[in-house]
Amino acid sequence: MKVLQFTIPVAQDRAVIVQEDVMPHFYPYLHRHREAQLIWIKEGEGTLLADNQMYPFKKNDIFLLGANQPHLFKSNPAYFEAESGLKIQALMIFFDPNGALAPLLDLPEMQLIKSFLHSTNGGLRVSPAQTDLVIQKMLTVQYAKNQELIIQFLQLLNVLTQLQESSEPLAVNSSATFSESEGIRIGHIFNFLMSHxxxxxxxxxxxxxxxxxxxxxxxxxxxxxxxxxxxxxxxxxxxxxxxxxxxxxxxxxxxxxxxxxxxxxxxxxxxxxxxxxxxxxxxxxxxxxxxxx
Known part of the structure; x- marks a missing residue:
């Protein structure tokens, strides 16, 4: 039997982690991680479950998920069919606002961004009218190196902060207080309901x-x-x-x-x-x- 975790470790030990996935479908289990996650759906369709709120997702949707926020990207059933030829592709940026970035976010000049991250710990969806701008900034972060990556990442956070009012909150009252066992049990229930x-x-x-x-x-x-x-x-x-x-x-x-x-x-x-x-x-x-x- 496959052993599932509720809190998933993100692979790389860096302050800002950029990851691009191309797979048949998304990881189909409710989970969380200590890092906040900005995700651009480059290809694919399905349902996002953030805490207990559901949202359809499709190509070019962009979501910000809070640190330790329980979530699940469930691809549509067709993506699980053998030889469907379908795939998902996503560009993701992970960062822990309470980890290596904390001293930077504690600077007086960073208080607007820190306040933004705190107020959006329940997640948000970027307005479709603003996705092109955010995609451009995400690509800049993806291809930056060393200190330039941090500089471009801060510019990305600045853009997201400015777009907060036009973005849609996902879960206003985040319920990220699940224990490991509770998260696994709730995830099993959610997956059962989503399958039937x-x-x-x-x-x-x-x-x-x-x-x-x-x-x-x-x-x-x-x-x-x-x-x-x-x-x-x-x-x-x-x-x-x-x-x-x-x-x-x-x-x-x-x-x-x-x-x-x-x-x-x-x-x-x-x-x-x-x-x-x-x-x-x-x-x-x-x-x-x-x-x-």
């Missing part, structure tokens, strides 16, 4: 996966995610529905509803509106209107 959201999942079934009684599971899940099991599962299903609706690969909204685990179109419309704030048809019209504009 498209069918009926009973409370008894998921509680059994967690080796708990249904009552104990409900208390445990609410305590560690600040959401009920049903609310979390509904949000997951709506997130998947949004991706399918905007892909253009489905004939109608009803088909999307049933392939995302909803047992009726009426229930899908009700849940979708409660999560997104508007009906699926309105969401779809707004999405394609923005694409064309």
């Amino acid at each position: 959201y498209d069918r009926n999942i009973t409370l008894e079934e998921v509680a059994d996966e967690a080796h708990m009684t249904p009552q104990a599971f409900c208390r445990y899940f609410k305590k560690h995610t600040r959401q009920t099991f049903v609310a979390f599962l509904n949000e997951m299903r709506v997130n998947e529905a949004c991706k399918k609706l905007t892909s253009g690969n489905f004939e109608n909204i009803s088909t999307v509803a049933y392939t995302c685990g909803f047992n009726s179109l009426t229930n899908f419309n009700r849940v979708f509106k409660s999560v997104m704030g508007y009906a699926p048809k309105t969401y779809l019209e707004s999405y394609f209107k923005n694409i064309k504009s």
Whole structure:
């Protein structure tokens, strides 16, 4: 049996670590690391789970994840199919604001950047209108060496600080207080739900996966995610529905509803509106209107 870790060590012992991955799919397990992570999705599609918040990701999305923030990049199911030919590619910059960089961030002149890193410990997504600028800065860091790398990295942080107001926060109240065992257990539950959201999942079934009684599971899940099991599962299903609706690969909204685990179109419309704030048809019209504009 593969032994999983919740806290993953980042390989290289440097103040700023630049890593580019090209793989069939992302690492499909909830995890954290002491370093903050800036990631540019160069190729690939799927779902980001940051703490208990879900976001679809696609090519050219950029996310900043806080130090020790539990997260999971789950590639779409097609990426796990044998001989699919699909791949993910991502450029990542890791840095520990509480490690080797701490004395630098403690300088009086660095207080705006330090405050930015503290206030965004729950993560953020860079506005699509600003991704080209951030990509340019990330590439500059990637190809810099020695002291030039630190200089370019500080310029990158300065840009992110200036773009904070236009960026979207991921998890306002970060729940990065999981113990190792709790993180592994919650990660197992999340992975089970993400693998089976498209069918009926009973409370008894998921509680059994967690080796708990249904009552104990409900208390445990609410305590560690600040959401009920049903609310979390509904949000997951709506997130998947949004991706399918905007892909253009489905004939109608009803088909999307049933392939995302909803047992009726009426229930899908009700849940979708409660999560997104508007009906699926309105969401779809707004999405394609923005694409064309």
